[in-house]
Amino acid sequence: MFFWRKKPAEPGAFDAEPEPEPASEPEPTPEPEPTPEPAPEPQLEPAPEPAPELQPAPDLAIGLERTRGGFMARLRGLLGGGPEGPSWDDVEETLIAGDVGAGLALEVVERARQRRDPAGAESAVRAELAALLAPRDVAWRPRPSVSGGPAVVLVVGVNGTGKTTTIGKLAARYRAEGRSILLAAADTFRAAAIDQLRIWADRAGVPVVAHAPGADPGAVVFDALDAAVARGADLVIADTAGRLHTKSNLMDELAKVRRVIDKRLPGASPETLFVLDATTGQNGLAQAKAFHEAVGLTGIVLTKLDSTAKGGIVFAIEGSIGVPVRFVGVGERAADLVPFDPEAFVAALFA
Ligand SMILES: Nc1nc2c(ncn2[C@@H]2O[C@H](COP(=O)(O)OP(=O)(O)OP(=O)(O)O)[C@@H](O)[C@H]2O)c(=O)[nH]1
Ligand SMILES: [Mg+2]
Numbered sequence: 141m142f143f144w145r146k147k148p149a150e151p152g153a154f155d156a157e158p159e160p161e162p163a164s165e166p167e168p169t170p171e172p173e174p175t176p177e178p179a180p181e182p183q184l185e186p187a188p189e190p191a192p193e194l195q196p197a198p199d200l201a202i203g204l205e206r207t208r209g210g211f212m213a214r215l216r217g218l219l220g221g222g223p224e225g226p227s228w229d230d231v232e233e234t235l236i237a238g239d240v241g242a243g244l245a246l247e248v249v250e251r252a253r254q255r256r257d258p259a260g261a262e263s264a265v266r267a268e269l270a271a272l273l274a275p276r277d278v279a280w281r282p283r284p285s286v287s288g289g290p291a292v293v294l295v296v297g298v299n300g301t302g303k304t305t306t307i308g309k310l311a312a313r314y315r316a317e318g319r320s321i322l323l324a325a326a327d328t329f330r331a332a333a334i335d336q337l338r339i340w341a342d343r344a345g346v347p348v349v350a351h352a353p354g355a356d357p358g359a360v361v362f363d364a365l366d367a368a369v370a371r372g373a374d375l376v377i378a379d380t381a382g383r384l385h386t387k388s389n390l391m392d393e394l395a396k397v398r399r400v401i402d403k404r405l406p407g408a409s410p411e412t413l414f415v416l417d418a419t420t421g422q423n424g425l426a427q428a429k430a431f432h433e434a435v436g437l438t439g440i441v442l443t444k445l446d447s448t449a450k451g452g453i454v455f456a457i458e459g460s461i462g463v464p465v466r467f468v469g470v471g472e473r474a475a476d477l478v479p480f481d482p483e484a485f486v487a488a489l490f491a
Contacts (some may be wrong), residue, residue, distance in 0.1 A: 148400075150476040151172055153383065157407070163305070167300065171203050171252045172476060174322055178406075181262070182219060186295040193316065193473060194312050194313060194315075194316035195473070195474070195475040196469065196475065197475055197476075197477070197478050198470055198475065198476060198478070200470070200485065201485055201488045201491055203338065203445060203446050203468070203470025203471065203476070203478065204445060204446070204451060204470070204485075204488050204489060205446070206446065206447065206448060206449045206451075207238075207445065207448060207449055207450065207451035207452075208221070208488070208489060208491070210238070210448075210449025210450060210451075210458075211235075211237055211238030211239075211449060211450055211451075212451075212489050212490070214234045214237075215234045215235070215238070215265070215381065216262065216490065218231050218234060218400070219260070219261045219262035219265055219441070220262055221230065222262075225261055225471070226261050228249050228253060229490070230245060230388075231249055231252075231261075231265065232245045232246075232248075232249045235248060235452060237448075237450065238450045238451070238452035239421045239422060239448075239450040239451070239452040239453040239456070240452035240453075240455050240456055241277050241422055241425070241452075242456040244272070244455065244456050244459070248265065248268045248269060248272070249265075251268045251271075252264040252265045252268045255457070256266070260279065263300060264377055266486060266490050269455055269489075270482060270483070270486045271349065271392075272455045272456075272458070272459060273282060273454075273458060273465075273482035273485070273486070274408055274458065274464065274482075275482070276464050276480075276482070278479055278481045280466060280479070281314075281460060281480075282375060282411045284374060284403050284408075285407055285408050285409040286406070286407050286408050288321070288369075289368075289369060289405050289408060290368040290369065290373050290375055290405075291375045291376070291411070292365070292372050292375075292401055292405065292408050292410035292411065292414045293310070293375070293376070293377045293378065293410065293411045293412075294361075294375065294378050294380065294398065294401065294410050294411070294413070294435070295307055295378060295379055295380060295413050295415060296380050296412060296413070296414055296415070296431055296435060296437075297381030297382060297415035297417075297431070297440075298382050298383060298385060298393055298427055299383070299384070299419075299429070300382055300417070301382065301415045301420075301473075302380060302415055302417060302441075302443035302444060302464065302469055303327075303380065303382065303414060303415045304333065304336050304340065304379055305336055305443070305469070305472065306413075306415050306441050306467070306469060306477065307323060307337065307340065307377050307379050308337075308339075308340025308341075308344060308468060308474060309469070309474050309475075309476065310376060310377055310413065310477065311323060311340060311341060311344035311346045312343065312474040312475070313344055313473055313474075313477065314342075314375055315344045315345055319374055319375050319462060320372065320373045320374050320375070321346040321373060321374075321375045321376075321379075322346065322347055322348075322349060322364055322367060322368045322371070322373045322375070322376050323337055323340075323341050323345075323346055323347070323348045323349070323363075323364075323376075323377050323379065324348075324349050324360050324361050324363075324364030324376055324377070324378035324379065325337045325338075325348055325349065325350035325351070325360060325379055326357035326358075326360040326361050326364075326379055326380050326381075326397060327357070327376045327379045327380055327381040327382075328351060328352075328353055328354055328355045328356070328357055328360060328381070329353075329354075329381035330381075331353040331375055333379070333381065334348075334350050334353065336488055337379050338350070338352075340474075341472060344474065349363050349367050351363070356431060357380060357381070357393065357397050358396050358397045358400040359400075360378075360397075360402075360471065361376075361397050361400050361401060361404075362404050362464050363377050364376050364378065365401065365405055366404070367405045369405075370387070370416045370430060372397055378397070380386040380394060380397065384430055385427045385430030385434075386430070390437075391430065391431075391434040392434075393434050394434055395434050395435055396433075396435070398410070398412070400436045401478060409438055410428050410438075411438045412435050412438050412439070413437070413438070413439045413440070413441050413466065414427075414428055414431050414432070414437045414439070414440050414441070414463070415440075415441045415443055416428060416440060416441070416442050416443065416453075416457065417444050417449045417467075418442050418443060418444050418445045418447070418450075418451055418453055418454070419447055419448045419450075420451060420453075421446050421450060422453065422456070423458060424453055425453075425456060425457065428457060428460060428461050428463075429460065430463045430477045434462065435485035437461060437463045437485035438463060439463060439465070439466040440457055440458070440463055440464065441465070441466060441467045441468070441469065441477075442454055442457065442465055442467075442468045442469065442480075443468075443469035444469060445468050445469060445470050446469075446470040446471050446476070451489075454468070454485070464480070465480040466479070467479055468479055468480050468485075
């Protein structure tokens with residue numbers, strides 16, 4: 141099967157062999173090609189070197205243009221009104237329309253009113269929104285918890301939220317920082333998913349461990365961890381198939397992958413990143429809760445913030461499961477992933 145053929149080594153690849161000299165003896169009769177069979181062992185594809193340079197991250201204000209022009213423009217308009225102050229009902233309604241959520245919108249308005257902020261209503265609402273986002277280490281990186289072992293990142297979420305794209309962006313980011321990365325193609329549901337991960341891996345210059353489509357995702361992750369330990373890689377990022385949070389058998393499969401990591405690298409405490417499409421709005425909260433229960437999330441990546449005028453979900457998602465947003469996706473390029481800094485985020489919204 142074509143799938144199992146090793147790719148030719150790129151010029152300059154670290155494990156490229158020199159071309160063999162042409163033989164002077166008469167050519168032996170070529171053996172008939174054996175019927176290719178799916179090999180049981182994983183395929184570790186070589187990565188081109190050196191790491192391509194990562195373009196600078198986009199300005200957050202540009203990435204958030206739609207949200208800034210959408211519910212935030214209305215909010216700023218209301219809050220910047222005359223000396224009599226805003227209509228708090230309108231403020232609440234605007235927050236709800238911006239996906240902040242009804243309960244949270246009411247709380248923000250109540251607390252902002254009680255502040256009687258001498259700097260005005262905008263300053264009060266801004267402070268209350270900022271207070272919904274816990275302070276965090278903005279320079280966060282996935283770190284190994286097992287001495288000598290790799291850091292492990294398991295990427296999960298419902299279908300089409302941007303998991304594979306985010307993995308490509310993360311690989312490019314950490315590779316540009318000089319880390320040694322390996323990707324695990326544990327979305328074995330479709331052949332195209334494996335190919336998509338390969339394209340991102342090639343761009344970032346990182347190797348992929350893949351099995352055949354339909355293989356057990358846990359086995360792929362197990363082999364990727366083996367390969368990472370053997371190579372001394374310091375980061376493994378595993379892609380997983382998108383799944384509906386309501387399908388318990390699929391959620392069980394994810395929990396199994398999680399157990400495989402614990403078994404192969406006891407104490408590794410993998411980062412489990414939940415990728416949420418910001419355009420999903422409040423439905424994202426139910427998704428996050430179900431994934432949190434199934435696998436224990438440690439971080440959130442909020443994607444497609446560039447595509448929504450209602451980015452208020454960011455204020456609701458953290459509090460709903462008590463897990464920090466680590467990155468926001470603001471486009472489809474490798475560089476379009478921004479580490480989440482609550483202060484910069486709120487400043488960009490109110491700019
Ligand atoms: N505009 C925009 N598009 C994005 C972003 N992140 C991902 N996408 C797009 O979203 C679509 C789905 O992305 P994938 O990475 O394939 O999503 P996935 O979660 O891996 O999908 P499945 O594996 O099918 O569950 C692609 O067209 C991506 O280019 C983002 O931050 N902004
Ligand atoms: Mg995918």
